[in-house]
Amino acid sequence: MPVPTSVKQLLETQNVSYNVTDNVIDNVTDSVTDSIADNVSTTPAAGGIRHHAHMRRAGAAKSMILQDKHGRVQVLIPADCMLDLNAVNRQLDRQLSAIGGADLRSFFDKHELESIPALPKLAGLPSLVDRRLLEPEELLLDSGMSNQLLALKQAAFQQTLSDANICDIAVPLADLEPDLARQGSGGDDESQIGKAVTTFTNLRIKQRLEETLELPPLPETAQRIIKLRVDPNADISDLANIVETDPSLAAQVVSWAASPYYSAPGKIKSIHDAIVRVLGFDMVLNLALGLALGRTLNMPKDGPQGVTPYWKKAVYTAATVEALISAIPREHRPSFGMAYLAGLLNNFGYLILAEVFPPHFSAICRHVEANPHVHHQAIERHLIEITREQLASWLMDLWNMPAEVTVALRYQNDPDYAGEHNEYAKLVHMAQLLLRQQGIGSGPIQAVPPHLYSYLQLDSEQVAAAIGGIMASSEELNSIASQMGG
Numbered sequence: 001m002p003v004p005t006s007v008k009q010l011l012e013t014q015n016v017s018y019n020v021t022d023n024v025i026d027n028v029t030d031s032v033t034d035s036i037a038d039n040v041s042t043t044p045a046a047g048g049i050r051h052h053a054h055m056r057r058a059g060a061a062k063s064m065i066l067q068d069k070h071g072r073v074q075v076l077i078p079a080d081c082m083l084d085l086n087a088v089n090r091q092l093d094r095q096l097s098a099i100g101g102a103d104l105r106s107f108f109d110k111h112e113l114e115s116i117p118a119l120p121k122l123a124g125l126p127s128l129v130d131r132r133l134l135e136p137e138e139l140l141l142d143s144g145m146s147n148q149l150l151a152l153k154q155a156a157f158q159q160t161l162s163d164a165n166i167c168d169i170a171v172p173l174a175d176l177e178p179d180l181a182r183q184g185s186g187g188d189d190e191s192q193i194g195k196a197v198t199t200f201t202n203l204r205i206k207q208r209l210e211e212t213l214e215l216p217p218l219p220e221t222a223q224r225i226i227k228l229r230v231d232p233n234a235d236i237s238d239l240a241n242i243v244e245t246d247p248s249l250a251a252q253v254v255s256w257a258a259s260p261y262y263s264a265p266g267k268i269k270s271i272h273d274a275i276v277r278v279l280g281f282d283m284v285l286n287l288a289l290g291l292a293l294g295r296t297l298n299m300p301k302d303g304p305q306g307v308t309p310y311w312k313k314a315v316y317t318a319a320t321v322e323a324l325i326s327a328i329p330r331e332h333r334p335s336f337g338m339a340y341l342a343g344l345l346n347n348f349g350y351l352i353l354a355e356v357f358p359p360h361f362s363a364i365c366r367h368v369e370a371n372p373h374v375h376h377q378a379i380e381r382h383l384i385e386i387t388r389e390q391l392a393s394w395l396m397d398l399w400n401m402p403a404e405v406t407v408a409l410r411y412q413n414d415p416d417y418a419g420e421h422n423e424y425a426k427l428v429h430m431a432q433l434l435l436r437q438q439g440i441g442s443g444p445i446q447a448v449p450p451h452l453y454s455y456l457q458l459d460s461e462q463v464a465a466a467i468g469g470i471m472a473s474s475e476e477l478n479s480i481a482s483q484m485g486g
Contacts, residue, residue: 059136066096081170261476290344300354311484318343342408349388
């Protein structure tokens with residue numbers, strides 16, 4: 001495919017010498033993704049563009065467009081860096097944020113592009129260029145087409161920089177990687193959370209962190225369900241009685257069971273019916289627990305534009321975990337209920353983040369919008385020094401939730417975590433990577449690490465079939481999510 005006309009004209013006007021090279025998306029082109037592409041109609045990612053992690057190599061550059069009431073600005077940074085939106089706004093004394101949604105699609109349509117070319121003065125916009133891009137001898141630039149890159153020598157790149165503002169506006173992602181030695185046990189999370197609370201909020205640490213944060217206690221319904229879980233004599237009637245005491249929760253469980261996704265014969269008339277005929281005891285117990293916890297915190301109103309809504313991501317992740325476990329040989333399967341619950345609560349830390357750090361939550365959202373190639377953990381470490389995963393696992397532990405769930409939430413983004421219950425974290429991690437390839441969730445699109453297949457006793461064909469089935473059921477899953485508030 002030829003270089004976009006607008007890009008070609010810009011390069012020729014500046015007499016810039018360049019080569020075109022294939023954009024090898026080497027960490028997404030595994031057999032699973034190929035199988036999905038062949039069999040499933042994928043959902044476009046937020047803003048109508050898929051953001052891959054393949055550009056994170058030396059000499060690669062990315063570009064973003066920001067805007068405020070004064071107009072638009074283009075920024076160029078190394079692909080292995082995060083755009084520091086605060087640094088941009090300090091540099092220009094403005095309040096810029098990333099364009100997205102309809103604005104981004106309109107820009108692409110107008111200039112016949114699939115992505116934002118990493119060339120200064122695109123569409124005549126004023127440009128900021130991170131100083132690190134002046135270091136490599138050769139650069140690989142986004143061309144505006146998803147399947148090709150522009151290769152420029154440093155001297156040629158500098159020909160494009162006339163009138164560009166050269167400054168420091170990026171943070172290397174390597175600087176935002178977790179301290180794995182300290183992260184191994186997770187034991188330091190509470191002290192890190194306490195430090196962040198005193199640094200980034202007006203709250204003062206009391207004798208106990210939970211007293212400082214004033215987070216809600218574990219809901220009564222959830223407390224009763226947890227007690228029921230450890231009762232060897234518990235039966236269907238006990239569970240039905242607990243759920244039925246909460247009319248809203250009962251209605252959600254019944255509607256879930258009645259969804260076409262489960263193809264239940266006949267009408268679902270009661271919680272007892274939902275348990276016996278459709279979902280089963282373990283499923284309803286964990287579904288009710290997940291729904292009860294999800295309602296304890298308010299849904300933030302100022303989320304990132306274009307990001308999958310909370311309940312939609314929860315429903316899809318839980319369903320994908322369910323599909324993956326069903327493909328694991330029975331003798332190797334972890335607890336279905338625990339894994340399903342972990343999938344349903346995978347983004348619970350997002351709600352805590354909004355509750356505890358409201359001013360900084362807005363800044364996190366704006367950075368997520370401006371850095372679609374960066375995982376939210378790096379952004380959160382940069383802005384508040386802790387992550388939503390740390391917050392979620394700490395609160396789960398405080399509420400005496402099962403260790404399997406606490407571990408899954410804490411290490412869901414670490415495929416190499418090898419501690420106890422790591423299989424639950426790996427299942428949630430795999431589910432999220434697969435869904436991100438389909439435009440569900442946010443962050444860079446990556447392939448599932450090969451070692452996860454063997455560790456979880458899965459093969460690529462099974463996984464392709466599992467995620468294919470999920471996406472084929474998107475209408476039913478979207479309906480469930482909308483009932484949950486998504």
